[in-house]
Amino acid sequence: QVQLVESGGGLVQAGDSLRLSCAASGEYIAGYNMKWFRQAPGKEREFVASHSSSGGYYYTDSTIGRFDISRDNAKNTVYLQINSLKPEDTAVYYCAADAGPIWTIRDSGAVLYWGQGTQVTVSS
Numbered sequence: 001q002v003q004l005v006e007s008g009g010g011l012v013q014a015g016d017s018l019r020l021s022c023a024a025s026g027e028y029i030a031g032y033n034m035k036w037f038r039q040a041p042g043k044e045r046e047f048v049a050s051h052s053s054s055g056g057y058y059y060t061d062s063t064i065g066r067f068d069i070s071r072d073n074a075k076n077t078v079y080l081q082i083n084s085l086k087p088e089d090t091a092v093y094y095c096a097a098d099a100g101p102i103w104t105i106r107d108s109g110a111v112l113y114w115g116q117g118t119q120v121t122v123s124s
Helices: none
Strands: 003-007 010-013 018-025 033-039 046-051 067-072 077-082 091-098 111-114 118-123
Touching (some): 003 091, 003 111, 018 118, 033 067, 046 077, 077 091
Parallel strands (some): 010 118
Antiparallel strands (some): 033 046, 033 091, 067 077, 091 111, 091 118
């Protein structure tokens, strides 16, 4: 069993940068695919970024460039760096872990564990 706890969210201004953290406990996460999702008010949950257990990095056309996922295995923690924040980035950001096949690397179909989420609010 893996427990995931996100932190680092808050109220920021457009143009700022933010680094979100997802601290894992219960198991080492080195063997899991680690992912970030977000959900804005009134919208469905959206894939943001993932890092596969084999070392690949995955984004979407809308997140590549401004978003950067990384891991620190010594701390059993995954991070999401967000640069040049925009008001439309306002959402609850969730981290997740799975051991699914590579064709699920950009969705939540194989997710085993979810964090509780951290709120990011970007003012203009």
